[in-house]
Amino acid sequence: MRKIGQMKIQQMAFMIMAVFLFFILVGLFFIGIQFKDVRGTAAQLQKDQAISSLRVIADMPELNYDSSETMTVDEDKLVVMSSNFSGAYNVFWPVASVGVYKIYPAFDSVKKCPGLGCNFYDIYDSGQSNVKTYSTYVSICKRVREEGSAFDRCEVGKLVVGVKINE
Amino acid sequence: MNKLGQFNFVWLFAIIVGGAILFLAIYGAMQAGDTARFQSDTEVAKSIAIITDPLQVGFGESSFGRISFNDETRINNICLGSGFGKNDISVSTRSNVGEEWNLAGGATSIHNKYIFSSEQNSGEDYYVFSKGFDFPYEVADLIFLTAEDYCFINAPEEVVDEVLGLGIPNIEFDYPTGMPLGSELSNCSVADAVKVCFGNGDGCDMMVYGSCQSNCDSVFDAGVVSKGSGGDLKYVGSLMYGAIFSDKAVYECNVERLMYRAGKIAEEFASKGDLMDSRGCDTNIKSDLIVWSGMLFNSTADNLMSMRMTSDNLGKKNKRELCGMWR
Numbered sequence: 395m396r397k398i399g400q401m402k403i404q405q406m407a408f409m410i411m412a413v414f415l416f417f418i419l420v421g422l423f424f425i426g427i428q429f430k431d432v433r434g435t436a437a438q439l440q441k442d443q444a445i446s447s448l449r450v451i452a453d454m455p456e457l458n459y460d461s462s463e464t465m466t467v468d469e470d471k472l473v474v475m476s477s478n479f480s481g482a483y484n485v486f487w488p489v490a491s492v493g494v495y496k497i498y499p500a501f502d503s504v505k506k507c508p509g510l511g512c513n514f515y516d517i518y519d520s521g522q523s524n525v526k527t528y529s530t531y532v533s534i535c536k537r538v539r540e541e542g543s544a545f546d547r548c549e550v551g552k553l554v555v556g557v558k559i560n561e
Numbered sequence: 562m563n564k565l566g567q568f569n570f571v572w573l574f575a576i577i578v579g580g581a582i583l584f585l586a587i588y589g590a591m592q593a594g595d596t597a598r599f600q601s602d603t604e605v606a607k608s609i610a611i612i613t614d615p616l617q618v619g620f621g622e623s624s625f626g627r628i629s630f631n632d633e634t635r636i637n638n639i640c641l642g643s644g645f646g647k648n649d650i651s652v653s654t655r656s657n658v659g660e661e662w663n664l665a666g667g668a669t670s671i672h673n674k675y676i677f678s679s680e681q682n683s684g685e686d687y688y689v690f691s692k693g694f695d696f697p698y699e700v701a702d703l704i705f706l707t708a709e710d711y712c713f714i715n716a717p718e719e720v721v722d723e724v725l726g727l728g729i730p731n732i733e734f735d736y737p738t739g740m741p742l743g744s745e746l747s748n749c750s751v752a753d754a755v756k757v758c759f760g761n762g763d764g765c766d767m768m769v770y771g772s773c774q775s776n777c778d779s780v781f782d783a784g785v786v787s788k789g790s791g792g793d794l795k796y797v798g799s800l801m802y803g804a805i806f807s808d809k810a811v812y813e814c815n816v817e818r819l820m821y822r823a824g825k826i827a828e829e830f831a832s833k834g835d836l837m838d839s840r841g842c843d844t845n846i847k848s849d850l851i852v853w854s855g856m857l858f859n860s861t862a863d864n865l866m867s868m869r870m871t872s873d874n875l876g877k878k879n880k881r882e883l884c885g886m887w888r
Contacts, residue, residue, distance in 0.1 A: 439607050446614035460888045461699040464584050470833040537884040539842045544884045
């Protein structure tokens, strides 16, 4: 009789353990689904931010050429911002990287500016790996003076911003 | 007797363990609910940072948008100064049990925007209004976030034109001594609206005193917004709206952030001056910009009005330049 009682207690203990494990597994399953959803939402929000940041960054007073024009960046400001000056702006950018390419004439290799025949201004790079880039076309302009008169000289460029991808 | 003892033990054991499982299940469900709410509130805060991007003025004068929630929502705006600083935006929803508001979700830090609002706003509809700030060059777009209704009493024509032009529905106008000639405005219709009086008025929640004397479109281009116990907030230009719509702490912190950014832009212009000089586009305002940036780095809202004159002079000097440092 005593042995049967012990057996029943053992059975119940195993049953309780099984029920606990079942609930824990179900909980882990739901947490897994929820975190997958969080990761997806975070990635989507980062993508949305990068796309909407393209215009915001191009029109920032630190880069724009003329406050009355949109998507036009100042080449002199690009030179300044791609030098050591931009170090103070590290926390400021809402994205992982910012760069501007001169896309005409077409080039085979990227040459960092400043330098002769350069075609890429590296404004900011957080150094993060797994970065996905988004881009838009911009005008790169500077004010020049020739034969006593000043005028705008513009080239075609591409603003590229990167967002970190969480895997 | 022995069987009865066994039966009792089995039942007692089952009740205790069953109760523990039930308790853990309920606790787990509540925690899961809290996590889901925290996640949703954090997403909303991040979304606010993103959906205000299209409101950046760009080449326009100002812009307006509305953010609507399904339920009453509280937006917390904590401004942190020092350098570029940031606005920490978090969101909390109304709770049906216990505390009136749930704990706020994770805060989203916004370094490149200047959001002027109370530290805590609540409502279902939020009105977001954006306007550029020049000092004397373009510094940033200011974002004004409001949920309350406002009644502007004796507002100048420039303010009326701007607000009506943007179609901001939570700002109405009132002229107790009679409407301006040719105006089709009606009196304020919302009884508990915040009353903002320009120059004079009765029963005002805050007063705007204009003191602009030169280079002004209106006397209210510079002045003080007096909020009684909320303190006096000095402003220039579009910062007037910031002073009206935000708390003293948020306003002064955002102004310090703006001044720092204006100082960094002045430094950038000074470096740009060297590049312009090297290709014959000479500039004479480099030294002024270096001095100006030094002034800006140490300035607060209290210095705004005294600095306005220097800013105006710098703007005039730039206009006289052939190439021009900024346009």
